[in-house]
Amino acid sequence: MQTTNGAFPTEELRGRFARARRVCVLTGAGVSAESGIPTFRGGGGAAVWKGLPFDVISSAEMVERDLQAVWEWFDFRREVIRVVRPNPAHEALARWQDLFEDFTLVTQNIDGLHQAAGSSEVIELHGNIWRARCVMCGRLEHLSHDHSQMRSPRCTNCEGEMRPDVVLFGEIVPPEAFERAMLKAQACELFFVVGTSALVYPAAAIPEMAQTAGAFVVEINPELTPLSGFCNEVINGKAGEILPLFDAR
């Protein structure tokens, strides 16, 4: 592992970035931190909602037990996300889609900020907070960014209950999204893992799959993670400060 402390990416990485044809990026909550969205873990603690740790409220079990409480947590989160803007990290990654022959952006984030920054094809592993899904028939409904529009509690198709279309603990990551992410990771030359604690599976397994298949893996994060030891290069810094540095390709 080569560690770069907030400095410019190494010559080797700049060269690889300039030559690369197939690039893949996996992002996590840290990419949206500079937009003002709190991360899940960090600062020595974990997110808590009305006394419940987020991995309790954001769980399959809680949907069964108290869907109303789950909605309250996600309604609150949408209120936070509604007013924030993409930051220089989202904007840099949106530019990258035009730089390479094959560029893949995979995110664990549900906030939609990559798309708001202009990324056109985003593989969302954990769903999207701006969608609801019927628990009975699976019908999807877009949730308006307009604060005054109420979301419908029941499906207009079958009257089933609606729930947030996000992947909670104990739920299966959409198999087609995971499969696409895995294939792209295994086919790329350069893989970036940005702003994730890499504690949640199966997303955390993707960088290692990329490296095993031959990719050069780069981590961008102000903190070390369980992945840092095997990454080919670790850049200790904020995504919004580091990613734009690659623009001079």
Ligand code: BJW
């Ligand atoms: C910055 C920064 C800046 C700060 N710039 N960086 C294998 C082993 C062990 C357990 C499991 C396993 N396989 C499956 C499991 C169980 C479980 C799991 O992984 N548990 C572990 C925690 C132990 N996984 C699941 O349940 C998954 N489902 C599954 O595997 O299905 C199969 C199955 C089904 C049934 C039974 C058993 C298996 C689903 C996981 C879904 C996760 N969902 C959440 C919530 C989504 C909805 C919501 O938003 O509430 O997704 S959890 C939460 O964590 C959220 C995130 O997407 C995810 C990852 O977090 P992320 O993005 O890494 O954020 P943080 O906060 O952890 O880290 C932020 C990072 O940013 C830090 O490193 C900072 O330093 C950094 N940072 N500022 C750059 N400016």
Ligand code: ZN
């Ligand atoms: Zn329905």
